[in-house]
Amino acid sequence: MEGLITIQSDFGPAETLGQLEAEINARGLTVFARVNHSALAEQAGLVLWPTEVILFGNPRGGTPLMQANQTIGIDLPLKALVWQDVAGKTWLSYNDPAWLAHRHGIEGAERVVATLSHALSEIAAKAVKDAQPVPGSAAVPEATQKASSIITTSTNPDQSPKTSSIPRLILIAVIIIGVAGLFAYAGDWLTPHALTPKRIADTFEQVNGGPHPGFRRNHAKGVDVTGHFDSNGQGVSFSKASIFQPGQVPVLGRFSLPGGQPYTDDASSPVRGLGIRFQLPNGEEWRTAMINLPVFPVRTPQAFYEQLLTTAPDSATGKPDPAKMQMFLAKYPESAKAFQLIHTQLKPSGFESTTFNSLNAFHFENATGAITSVRWSFVPGASSGPVNTADVGQTNKNQLFDSLIASIHRHPLQWKLIITIAQPSDAIDDATVPWPPDRRQVEVGTLTIDGIESDDVGTARAINFDPLVLPSGIASSDDPLLSARSAVYSQSFTRREGEHKNPSAISPAETKK
């Protein structure tokens, strides 16, 4: 505010006023009046933060000014305002004598004005000062003013507090950038080469010749099925999950081929996939995504990613480069072993006669809290009958699916759910290692599939067969692949859900044949 000098007090309003009055009296000046605005406000039923003005002066100080111009009498005697703001700070404000002289056009009274200014700043400084005055400091009002925070002064713009604020501004910048940087680091923006779910999903798209909108990034070709699961009650001693209580629950599933190509030839791979969602009576769900391999070819997400890269078609031949695969197997001996086992055991088969394995281990917890590590398999039942796969792929790219459709239309297909109980020595967190064949196996129920629909119309298209959607009583093991599968499935799901999907290879008409 123009012409108003305001300094902060180290004291509250009452103390500041007391000291101010004492200092005025000590200098032989007269206090003419004290007007307590806030007390008056309170009497009027209004609220005003502490605000009180003191009128003081001395005829020898003011008269020469009024002799120069009588109108300055409106601004005399001198005034000091003590006020407390809402933040609890107390301030002392007074009119700058130089500004008053200027206001009334008084010239040639510089010496009187300077004396007055000096006296006022000394009085003000003493009234607000907390510490014992340093000898000599009281005679340097400018220094005192600098030590206080000055809100407004037209005469001393250089005394803005900004100069001392720069280190604090830097501190604030460091805090804000630090928090934002931590956030960016947590989101892997600062480590672009880190292996993330996004990167694996991107790689699935790349090795399959770009994204196929609306389709799963892996196991793109498939067909939806429905049915039910009948529990025989044998699972109760291992898991408290309500699915193992004797009884029946509805099932939604999807048979699929591996890879991200939605129109691939059924003969392109001996690998078969089955995803299942069990809807438990209490509203819980159990989802599982299985394939027919005896073990999984990789142990870690990093190995999975590198193995996926080896399947990328070479630009020259259009086929995966075998040298890349050799390098991969040399780097990951556990994968070399796993592939050996897979190649000796995996034979092409129809979906109906395929055994699907959980591959990863899970923890079952029963009602007493006992934990059992298990793997499980869905083993085709006798009703499946022999399936002729000799002509797979020779005439019909959808041979396997057509065969499955025909079988289900003839009669329901069945698989037995067999859980394999781990021994303490078995690999729980390594899906590349088989468990010895003599491990205890328990048949806990039967899966019956009696309905089949195209991915274009079935519900399973909108289901993410996330292997970690589990009911209470089944939990993830420490196998690092499980969390990674959950993360990448979610990434794939999110991508395809927002995309327009082209018709599936297995059309609604085909599933009705």
Added chain:
Amino acid sequence: MAENPPQFAYQSRILHWLMAAMLLAMLFIGVTMVASLGDYHKLVAIHRPLGIMILILAIVRLINRMFTTLPPFPPTMSPWERRIASASEKLLYALMIALPLVGWGMLSAGHYPIVMFGPVHLPPILPANPLLYAILRKTHTVFAYLLFATFLGHLSAVLFHTLVIRDRLLHRMALWSFPGKAKRD
């Protein structure tokens, strides 16, 4: 005579700091988990129930806000600062409530069971629909970034007032209320 600036109501201050910790934890869990392979599952398992707890507390806080008188703005806040502060407060309340609801709705639309802990789960609040899921999933991310940006703005303003203007603004929200006269700085 009161030497300290007036404070927010005690329960308001408790809610503020409790939710500040939860929201900040939630934002970091969220941004970490979507980029994580190994910890994804563990973080999601915390993210869901924590989000519902935030939703409940945000509603409690909104009701408390409606029935509590606020201390006046300090005189060190200019009119435009007051307008921005009021607008960002509304935005923060809206996001605190919208983010968990969008998350819940997103899982509903995506056919996911909304698992809290053990067998306890919540019912879906939206019909299962792929496009709806995709939109809500995107919205969840955008709202989360918006919440984080608003938080940074809020933090900057409070630090500026407390450290540069030195008006003891932070004291208005402090959990303690120390007696005695106000010390400079």
